[in-house]
Amino acid sequence: MRIGMLTSGGDAPGLNAVIRGAVLVGTTVHHHEFVGFTDGWKGLVENDTLPLTRHEVKGISKQGGTILGTSRTNPFEGRGGVDRINEVFAENRLDALIAIGGEGTLAAAKRLTDAGIRIVGVPKTVDNDLDATDYTFGFDTAVQIATEAMDRLRTTGDAHNRCMVAEVMGRHVGWIALHSGMAAGAHAILIPEQNTSMEQLCAWVQSAYDRGRAPLVVVAEGFTLDGADEPHSERGLDAFGRPRLGGIGELIAPMIEARTGIETRATTLGHIQRGGTPSAFDRVLATRLGMAAIAAVNDERWGEMVALRGTEIVRVPFEAALGSLKTVPQERYDEAALLFG
Numbered sequence: 464m465r466i467g468m469l470t471s472g473g474d475a476p477g478l479n480a481v482i483r484g485a486v487l488v489g490t491t492v493h494h495h496e497f498v499g500f501t502d503g504w505k506g507l508v509e510n511d512t513l514p515l516t517r518h519e520v521k522g523i524s525k526q527g528g529t530i531l532g533t534s535r536t537n538p539f540e541g542r543g544g545v546d547r548i549n550e551v552f553a554e555n556r557l558d559a560l561i562a563i564g565g566e567g568t569l570a571a572a573k574r575l576t577d578a579g580i581r582i583v584g585v586p587k588t589v590d591n592d593l594d595a596t597d598y599t600f601g602f603d604t605a606v607q608i609a610t611e612a613m614d615r616l617r618t619t620g621d622a623h624n625r626c627m628v629a630e631v632m633g634r635h636v637g638w639i640a641l642h643s644g645m646a647a648g649a650h651a652i653l654i655p656e657q658n659t660s661m662e663q664l665c666a667w668v669q670s671a672y673d674r675g676r677a678p679l680v681v682v683a684e685g686f687t688l689d690g691a692d693e694p695h696s697e698r699g700l701d702a703f704g705r706p707r708l709g710g711i712g713e714l715i716a717p718m719i720e721a722r723t724g725i726e727t728r729a730t731t732l733g734h735i736q737r738g739g740t741p742s743a744f745d746r747v748l749a750t751r752l753g754m755a756a757i758a759a760v761n762d763e764r765w766g767e768m769v770a771l772r773g774t775e776i777v778r779v780p781f782e783a784a785l786g787s788l789k790t791v792p793q794e795r796y797d798e799a800a801l802l803f804g
């Protein structure tokens with residue numbers, strides 16, 4: 464078979480390991496050929512290709528980013544659409560496409576599959592918010608990076624007796640905040656799923672401070688402040704028309720300082736969480752997903768994506784990934800909150 468491959472949406476550490484896993488097993492075991500499309504759906508629509516042989520994937524599972532490039536492009540916009548994509552399939556003599564991406568990518572993949580295009584998906588998001596898979600690659604790495612940053616914030620916080628606010632990624636869900644905050648021993652964690660009042664937050668900060676600790680507050684970018692209707696956004700919209708988030712940490716730091724009198728500093732970790740070397744866990748998960756995507760192509764399971772359930776790689780229809788977000792359950796937050804303050 465000739466198989467196209469693209470990575471789309473925000474990058475996540477482990478994308479290259481997926482590509483390598485798929486290409487290695489595809490070429491060496493099944494004698495498939497591969498065509499890489501550059502910068503997500505954009506490359507497919509514009510027929511911008513890269514060779515994808517065993518040579519190109521040599522040693523890449525430890526590299527962050529994606530050798531194919533990525534973008535938040537909608538394949539139905541501009542000169543895109545079903546006819547154009549069928550044309551590019553024909554020009555490249557493709558039998559199938561593997562689309563690696565998050566919710567937006569999988570939604571587009573579903574529309575295209577419904578129109579008869581042969582696509583298998585691999586889920587990707589550092590936020591870990593896709594319901595159909597227990598974990599997505601990139602999440603473990605993001606949590607590790609955020610935890611290390613918080614460990615550092617704690618030593619400088621201790622030195623100055625300051626409250627330190629660490630803002631992490633998490634557009635709709637607080638998984639990165641919950642896990643990194645718990646790992647770093649945060650005194651408060653604010654996530655999109657929970658309404659936490661400034662009063663409660665300051666009570667936790669004060670109680671930690673009164674015990675002689677330098678309070679650490681972790682806030683997910685998608686947290687909505689008490690009284691606000693939406694998460695804080697001051698950076699306009701992204702290519703899908705969604706507000707670009709970031710800056711909530713800087714917003715709440717002076718509020719904490721004003722209410723408690725404790726000197727407070729904020730740090731936004733931002734894209735540092737998505738960059739660099741993937742963890743061993745993410746490399747293994749990504750490699751297995753890439754290999755499983757080839758098995759799904761061999762079995763012609765169009766409209767399905769590979770996913771992690773427990774320790775097994777399974778196949779689920781695209782719609783299972785699109786139905787609902789995997790939010791932090793109340794009991795997981797309550798468990799973490801027992802240690803706040």
Ligand code: F6P
Pocket residue numbers: 473474565588589590632633634684701707708737
């Ligand atoms: O969806 C993953 C994510 O990292 C979100 O946590 C964040 O809001 C968004 O992507 C940032 O996107 P961009 O890289 O386009 O700024």
